[in-house]
Amino acid sequence: MKELVVxxxxxxxxxxxxxxxxxxxxxxxxxxxxxxxxLNPALTMLVLTLVFSTIMRFxxxxxxxxxxxxxxxxxFFSQSLSYAVESIVxxxxxxxxxxxxxxxxxxxxxxxxxxxxxxSFIPLALLVIAMRHPFYLTWLYLPIPMLALIIFTLGMTFxxxxxxxxxxxxxHIVQVLLSAWFYVTPIIYALDxxxxxxxxxxxxxxIIYVINGFRLSVYYGQLPKWQSVAASFACAFIALFIGxxxxxxxxxxxxxxx
Amino acid sequence: MSEPRNTGNSAVVTVExxxxxxxxxxxxxxxxxxxxxxxxxxxxxxxxxxAVKDLSLxxxxxxxxxxxxxxxxxxxxxxKIIAGVxxxxxxxxxxxxxxxxxIELGAGFHHELTGRENILLNGLLMGYSKxxxxxxxxxxxxxxxIGDFIxxxxxxYSSGMQTRLAFAVATEVDPQVLILDExxxxxDAGFQQKCFARIQNFREAGKTILYVTHNMASVIQYCDRxxxxxxxxxxxxxxxxxxxxxxxxxxxxxxxxxxTS
Numbered sequence: 001m002k003e004l005v006v007x008x009x010x011x012x013x014x015x016x017x018x019x020x021x022x023x024x025x026x027x028x029x030x031x032x033x034x035x036x037x038x039l040n041p042a043l044t045m046l047v048l049t050l051v052f053s054t055i056m057r058f059x060x061x062x063x064x065x066x067x068x069x070x071x072x073x074x075x076f077f078s079q080s081l082s083y084a085v086e087s088i089v090x091x092x093x094x095x096x097x098x099x100x101x102x103x104x105x106x107x108x109x110x111x112x113x114x115x116x117x118x119x120s121f122i123p124l125a126l127l128v129i130a131m132r133h134p135f136y137l138t139w140l141y142l143p144i145p146m147l148a149l150i151i152f153t154l155g156m157t158f159x160x161x162x163x164x165x166x167x168x169x170x171x172h173i174v175q176v177l178l179s180a181w182f183y184v185t186p187i188i189y190a191l192d193x194x195x196x197x198x199x200x201x202x203x204x205x206x207i208i209y210v211i212n213g214f215r216l217s218v219y220y221g222q223l224p225k226w227q228s229v230a231a232s233f234a235c236a237f238i239a240l241f242i243g244x245x246x247x248x249x250x251x252x253x254x255x256x257x258x
Numbered sequence: 259m260s261e262p263r264n265t266g267n268s269a270v271v272t273v274e275x276x277x278x279x280x281x282x283x284x285x286x287x288x289x290x291x292x293x294x295x296x297x298x299x300x301x302x303x304x305x306x307x308x309a310v311k312d313l314s315l316x317x318x319x320x321x322x323x324x325x326x327x328x329x330x331x332x333x334x335x336x337x338k339i340i341a342g343v344x345x346x347x348x349x350x351x352x353x354x355x356x357x358x359x360x361i362e363l364g365a366g367f368h369h370e371l372t373g374r375e376n377i378l379l380n381g382l383l384m385g386y387s388k389x390x391x392x393x394x395x396x397x398x399x400x401x402x403x404i405g406d407f408i409x410x411x412x413x414x415y416s417s418g419m420q421t422r423l424a425f426a427v428a429t430e431v432d433p434q435v436l437i438l439d440e441x442x443x444x445x446d447a448g449f450q451q452k453c454f455a456r457i458q459n460f461r462e463a464g465k466t467i468l469y470v471t472h473n474m475a476s477v478i479q480y481c482d483r484x485x486x487x488x489x490x491x492x493x494x495x496x497x498x499x500x501x502x503x504x505x506x507x508x509x510x511x512x513x514x515x516x517x518t519s
Contacts, residue, residue, distance in 0.1 A: 014382035021379060025370045097365035098383050099342030099357075169290045252345045256280070 004244050007101045014100070018108035022083070023115060041072060041120035045127055060190070062133045062219075068124050069218035070187050070211045073145070076117040077153050077207065078178045084109035084157040085164050085174045092258030102251045103244075106157045114150060124218070136221030145213030145224075148232040152210060155239025158247035165250070165257050185211060206235035269316040269354075270435060270466045271340055276349030278310040278335050278490075309335040310346070311490035319354075322457070322467040324477040324498060326505050327487035333470050336487065337437055340468065355434030358384060362439060364424030369413035373404055373423055376412055380427045394430050401456075402426035403449070422449055429456055436460060439470045454480065474502040 008015065027033045048071075049064040060066050087105040088095070095102065121142075128135055164170040185205055186193075191212075194202055202208060209224075209232035216222045224232075283304040310332045317323050325333045338344045339351055366383040367376050377398055381391035399408050402422040404415075412420055429436065438457075457480070460467060469481060477484055477498050484501035486494040486508070494504045 011382075013388045014379075017379050017382050017388075021368060021371060021375070024375075025368070028370050094366055094383070095343075096338075097343065097362050100383055100385075167290055167293065255343060 001241065001244065003248065004103060004240075007103055008107055011101060011104050015104050015108045015111055018104060019112035019115065022108065022112040026112075037116050037119045038123060041068075041075070042123035042126075044071075045123060049127075062131050065124070065128055065131060065133050066190075066215070066219050067188060068127065069215045072117065072120045072124060073149055073211060073214050074182065074185070074187055075120070076113050077149065077156075078182070079116070080110045080113040080153045081156055081160060081174055081178060082171075083113065085160040085171050087157075088161045088165050088254055089168070089171075089258055095255050095258055102254055103158075103247065106161045106247075107154065110150065110154055110157055113153075117146070128218075133219075134221060136217065138217035138221050138223055141217045141223055142214070144229065145210050145217070145232065148210045148213070148229075148236045151233075151236035152207065152239050155236065155241070155243035158240075158243035162243075162247045162250050165254050181205075181207070187211070206239065209235060268318065270319045271315070271317040271354075271468070272350075272352040273313060273315040273336070273340065274350040274352075276310055276313050276336075276339060276346045276351060277308055278332075278339060278344060279347040280307045280309055281305075282307050308490050310339065312349070313491060315485065315492065317466055317468070319466055320461060320464045321483060322461055322469060322481045324481040324484040324501075325468060325470045325487060326472070326474070326477060326484055326501065327493075328509070331487040332490040333487055334439065335490075337439060337468060337470060340435075341437055353435060356385070357435040358428050358431065358433035358437060363428055364420055367412055367420065367424065370411055372410060373399070373408040373412055373415070376423070377427055380424075381431060384428075384431060384433075386431050390431070398423070398426045398430045401430065401452070418446070418449075425453060429460065433465070435466045435468065437468045437470075474505065477502055 023034070023037070027036055030036060032039060045064060045068055048067055052058060052063045052067065084106045087109045088102060091105045094100070095105075125135075125139075127133075160170055160174055164174075184202065185207055186202065191199060191202060191208070209228050212228055213224045213232060216224050281304050313332075313336065315336075325336065327333050335344065339346050340353060341357055342351075342353075364380075366380040368379065371379065374395065377395055378388065378391050381394075382388065399405075402419070402425070404419060404423055407415060407419065412423070415423070436457075457467065469477075471477060481498045483496065484494075484498040485492055486501050486505050488508065493508075494501045
């Protein structure tokens with residue numbers, strides 16, 4: 001774990017350059033370029049707002065904000081994972097030729113998505129204002145769930161990026177896993193919709209605690225209970241310990257399999 | 259990290275009893291389906307190949323060493339071990355100071371990025387700081403003779419331009435050990451001249467150079483020492499002209515049918 005911190009710090013400039021490269025390449029040749037990082041969530045919001053305020057009406061006021069407060073962090077998680085699962089294999093040519101710590105690739109993939117996550121909160125803030133939803137002071141609390149989410153995402157990323165080196169099916173499995181995971185996580189619905197005697201099943205989902213923090217602070221203007229915060233960080237660090245532990249164990253062999 | 263400074267003529271690159279074993283798996287299962295089917299058929303067939311076999315080598319400071327040998331003799335594997343790309347199966351490798359770890363010039367180039375962005379990215383990949391790369395940027399651009407193209411994506415460069423830029427980056431950053439893998443075949447005569455002039459400067463500055471090539475003329479002309487590899491072991495080591503002669507003899511049984519007339 002110390003290795004992760006030390007190497008990340010040592011190679012921070014490289015990680016940053018790789019993350020920027022990823023963004024640049026992603027938005028290259030598009031007329032609006034970087035603007036897409038803002039437009040994408042904004043347009044998604046527009047669609048969702050239209051759908052859920054006219055076609056599928058939930059008895060939740062300002063449903064778009066209810067939804068987006070957790071959909072944006074979820075999008076960060078799922079996009080990071082889908083990008084980063086390929087980060088070792090995708091940089092195989094480089095790994096075969098340059099002696100560089102392998103962890104820079106998954107970390108850079110996550111960092112590029114952090115930039116997207118932060119940018120995506122700008123249109124959300126605008127939406128909050130446009131819909132006259134109260135702008136709660138608890139927005140200031142957001143860095144805490146973001147930190148937990150980033151740690152959790154890194155952990156998952158290390159695990160799946162390693163697995164994908166050995167079995168390329170993993171990249172496909174991750175896609176299926178993510179779409180299933182999306183529906184078992186209270187994103188489009190609230191945990192209260194679930195009968196109380198079944199809620200414990202949903203609470204086994206490690207991402208639910210961190211997601212909860214986002215919705216409480218943006219939509220309800222409340223802070224999560226400390227137990228929930230502790231659970232979110234516990235899940236995050238367990239994921240990181242296991243994920244990075246496995247990554248570290250296998251990283252010297254990557255070069256033979258990419 | 260910090261080793262005691264070496265001032266004398268002691269080895270900069272030390273390779274001790276290094277073996278690099280590759281497991282060549284026949285039809286390695288790449289997907290789970292293949293894994294399951296292999297599993298049912300009990301086990302995977304493979305053989306082990308020692309690309310480098312119990313090899314020891316010391317390269318003193320300031321030496322320009324040529325590594326020669328036939329295809330598959332282990333030259334590239336040995337370079338990759340020295341550069342830290344491979345961790346050897348057994349044995350020990352020690353390199354004093356920084357080694358330009360690019361095995362292939364321009365390996366870290368990304369085609370969508372501009373020359374300038376690539377200079378930075380490549381430098382960072384080699385472990386240099388952003389500050390240092392920005393300092394050297396202009397002299398890299400000048401040396402590579404890229405001119406106005408520097409802000410164009412390098413996919414628009416000719417292959418010669420790409421190689422020149424790569425060579426400029428690799429040598430401008432001032433590594434203690436420089437690895438050159440068959441690159442001087444590219445570029446026109448003028449640029450090749452410039453490359454060798456720069457390599458000469460490197461040697462005068464006391465840098466160590468590992469040079470892999472099939473061009474015996476350049477080995478004899480520029481190198482202090484040549485090492486001939488065959489099947490992962492050192493077959494000959496010494497004066498470039500003599501070792502090049504042994505290499506030619508090694509090739510000749512194969513070449514003979516071609517030069518019958």
